[in-house]
Amino acid sequence: AATLVKKLFLSGKMVSINQEITFEEAEEIAIEYEIIAEHEVKVDVIKELLKEEEEDASTLVKRPPVVCVMGHVDHGKTSLLDAIRETNVTSHEAGGITQHIGAYVVEVNGEKITFLDTPGHEAFTSMRMRGAQSTDIAILVVAADDGVMPQTIEAISHAKAAGIQIIVAINKIDKPSANIERVKQELTEYELVAEDWGGDTIFVPVSAHTKEGIEQLLEMIILTSELVELKANPDRNARGIVIEAELDKGRGPVATVLVQKGTLHVGDSIAIGSAYGKVRAMMDDKGRRVKDAAPSTPVEILGLNEVPDAGEIFIATDTEKEARAISETYISQGREKLLEDTKAKLSLDGLFSQ
Ligand code: GDP
Ligand code: MG
Numbered sequence: 001a002a003t004l005v006k007k008l009f010l011s012g013k014m015v016s017i018n019q020e021i022t023f024e025e026a027e028e029i030a031i032e033y034e035i036i037a038e039h040e041v042k043v044d045v046i047k048e049l050l051k052e053e054e055e056d057a058s059t060l061v062k063r064p065p066v067v068c069v070m071g072h073v074d075h076g077k078t079s080l081l082d083a084i085r086e087t088n089v090t091s092h093e094a095g096g097i098t099q100h101i102g103a104y105v106v107e108v109n110g111e112k113i114t115f116l117d118t119p120g121h122e123a124f125t126s127m128r129m130r131g132a133q134s135t136d137i138a139i140l141v142v143a144a145d146d147g148v149m150p151q152t153i154e155a156i157s158h159a160k161a162a163g164i165q166i167i168v169a170i171n172k173i174d175k176p177s178a179n180i181e182r183v184k185q186e187l188t189e190y191e192l193v194a195e196d197w198g199g200d201t202i203f204v205p206v207s208a209h210t211k212e213g214i215e216q217l218l219e220m221i222i223l224t225s226e227l228v229e230l231k232a233n234p235d236r237n238a239r240g241i242v243i244e245a246e247l248d249k250g251r252g253p254v255a256t257v258l259v260q261k262g263t264l265h266v267g268d269s270i271a272i273g274s275a276y277g278k279v280r281a282m283m284d285d286k287g288r289r290v291k292d293a294a295p296s297t298p299v300e301i302l303g304l305n306e307v308p309d310a311g312e313i314f315i316a317t318d319t320e321k322e323a324r325a326i327s328e329t330y331i332s333q334g335r336e337k338l339l340e341d342t343k344a345k346l347s348l349d350g351l352f353s354q
Helices: 002-010 023-032 040-054 077-088 122-129 150-161 180-188 214-228 320-333 335-346 348-352
Strands: 066-071 103-108 111-116 137-143 165-171 202-205 239-248 252-261 269-272 275-283 298-304 313-317
Touching (some): 002 023, 066 077, 077 103, 077 111, 077 165, 077 214, 103 214, 111 214, 137 150, 165 180, 165 214, 252 275, 269 298, 269 320, 275 320, 313 320
Parallel strands (some): 066 111, 066 137, 165 202
Antiparallel strands (some): 239 252, 252 298, 269 313
């Protein structure tokens, strides 16, 4: 530590032993000590990952919540996602081209909500396994005539492990055998306690069939997202996650991505795991061509050299060369190793404790 403090002092920076230094300062020292490999590319990857933590609060602006639907099979996840989509479709869109891109955006009183259109936990779990957080709020669907079931419990533990907000939608309240209070009572066992039971979990009784309660559910999502103050910096290279991807016969590799930070533009170079390319065209969830995609926006992109994996992280780069180099580094080193190396090298604690 003394050596480092001295080094910084000699380059004109007065720092104390437990003071934070900038990435550039750390990088300068690390390169000198050959702690960071000569590989410029790797440094760029590391920098990208570091930016996660480094975001300056003044650059952050409000972004829409990203919501997923979870729950036991047959409790109505697909029906609920359809009902929400339908309530929001404007008349000229109704019956028209509702393209499926794995996510869609609804607007409630001028506020947007992004829904991940992949019911079940598969996508969610695979993203989690990659260490990517895709969702802000989980709608836990519980059928009022069936109550808490094994996959309900599984969904609760997934959401809790990921630290995401849970809103309970008690579905199928149109059924004569529906028992809302029983669902509330059963969920108290999992620390999801309704307000009228003395807790602070939001419960909304709904029917995907009659659409009762859907508007209220959407309002509760907006309310919850305002409480947790979701923000992102829109003015930086985009970064996000692949929701789904496939090889299209006519269009080549097509990926639906969720932009989480920054803004993705047509013409941007991007790296996604072992895939890379230049965004040739972008379509929003309504199938319209768009030029830019801000944080929390799902878009379908064309222009990749191969089909990336769902759950993979994408990074927009300044040049195509850089994107290609990142994907090559990824292929040659393997993602796990890259992340491991990065973590080890970024640990300044590790440096100081020697
Ligand atoms: P998922 O497996 O959770 O995606 O459930 P689905 O959306 O496929 O629904 C399972 C079954 O429940 C289907 O037969 C739906 O028509 C039915 N269902 C879903 N929502 C409701 C509802 O609000 N009321 C009634 N009566 N049936 C529903
Ligand atoms: Mg389903």
